[in-house]
Amino acid sequence: MAPTVLITGASSGIGKATALLFQQKGWQVAATMRRPEAATDLAALPNVRCVALDVGDRPSIEQAVQATLEAFGDLDVVVNNAGFAVIGPLEAASEEDLQRQFDTNVYGVIRVMQAVLPHFRDRRRGTIINVSSVGGRLAFPVYSLYHGTKWAVEGISESAQFELRPFNIRVRLVEPGAIRTDFYGRSQTPMQKEGLTAYADFTTKVLARIGEVEATAPGPEVVAQTIYQAATDKGDRLRYGVGNGVEPLLLARRLLPSSWFVEMVRRLLT
Numbered sequence: 001m002a003p004t005v006l007i008t009g010a011s012s013g014i015g016k017a018t019a020l021l022f023q024q025k026g027w028q029v030a031a032t033m034r035r036p037e038a039a040t041d042l043a044a045l046p047n048v049r050c051v052a053l054d055v056g057d058r059p060s061i062e063q064a065v066q067a068t069l070e071a072f073g074d075l076d077v078v079v080n081n082a083g084f085a086v087i088g089p090l091e092a093a094s095e096e097d098l099q100r101q102f103d104t105n106v107y108g109v110i111r112v113m114q115a116v117l118p119h120f121r122d123r124r125r126g127t128i129i130n131v132s133s134v135g136g137r138l139a140f141p142v143y144s145l146y147h148g149t150k151w152a153v154e155g156i157s158e159s160a161q162f163e164l165r166p167f168n169i170r171v172r173l174v175e176p177g178a179i180r181t182d183f184y185g186r187s188q189t190p191m192q193k194e195g196l197t198a199y200a201d202f203t204t205k206v207l208a209r210i211g212e213v214e215a216t217a218p219g220p221e222v223v224a225q226t227i228y229q230a231a232t233d234k235g236d237r238l239r240y241g242v243g244n245g246v247e248p249l250l251l252a253r254r255l256l257p258s259s260w261f262v263e264m265v266r267r268l269l270t
């Protein structure tokens, strides 16, 4: 029987490209999303089911896992991809910004892991791929909450892999750099606090520099390829960087003293 993958946030960008690649590779694909009725192109493909799943809603996650098992008979790999960013200075973050950012990017990942783990433990096999970011290993300005979520996903994944290894369950972290998707449009919510203008020039300058990087970034297909590699690798590798300049950036983070690295980012982006 062909293996099965469940992907969150498969309506666009990296999630959709991943659904298409796994389908082309002959997998059975549960492409989950908040509004599956809109995904007519994916739904038309053989061996693809578009299933409702909102990572903020635990019952919808459990129903989606159940529907996948009923449709395909098994589940081998889960890709935790759904995510978005609130952007702007930390001081501008509202209670709602905090809640939404961590609920989707961190609690959502945990909820999905918890929903599939009983099944993976029973069959003593499975792979969980958490789409983090190069921003889970380092930090840029005006993305403080987003970085907080991705650093959290890194720590949660690195810790959980110890307890899951005895059940033959692998955890992988995929860490993209800038990738051209809706992430820089509809998936970024500016944080705004009435009367707070002190950071406006700084924020505008940083976002302009990041916009330049995004303009030359690769498409989501490169990340889909890395996710496929992470799904099919046999070993215990935990982290997979992907994107323009990601490996040298991560090497610099590892080798340079923190103060040098931070100064480098300051010069590049501010």
Ligand SMILES: NC(=O)c1ccc[n+]([C@@H]2O[C@H](COP(=O)([O-])OP(=O)(O)OC[C@H]3O[C@@H](n4cnc5c(N)ncnc54)[C@H](OP(=O)(O)O)[C@@H]3O)[C@@H](O)[C@H]2O)c1
Pocket (backbone or CB within 6 Å): 008, 009, 010, 011, 012, 013, 014, 015, 033, 034, 035, 053, 054, 055, 056, 081, 082, 083, 084, 104, 131, 132, 133, 134, 175, 176, 177, 178, 179, 180, 181, 182, 183, 184, 186, 187, 220
């Ligand atoms: N693009 C980059 O430069 C980049 C770099 C590093 C990491 N990443 C990460 O890659 C992942 C995918 O982003 P992308 O670049 O492909 O952007 P994207 O095209 O905007 O995709 C984001 C996806 O997340 C979904 N989503 C958001 N909240 C959700 C929720 N509560 N429940 C279920 N799905 C939800 C969106 O669904 P709707 O259609 O319903 O909104 C959409 O499918 C994210 O985790 C992001 O942090 C992206």
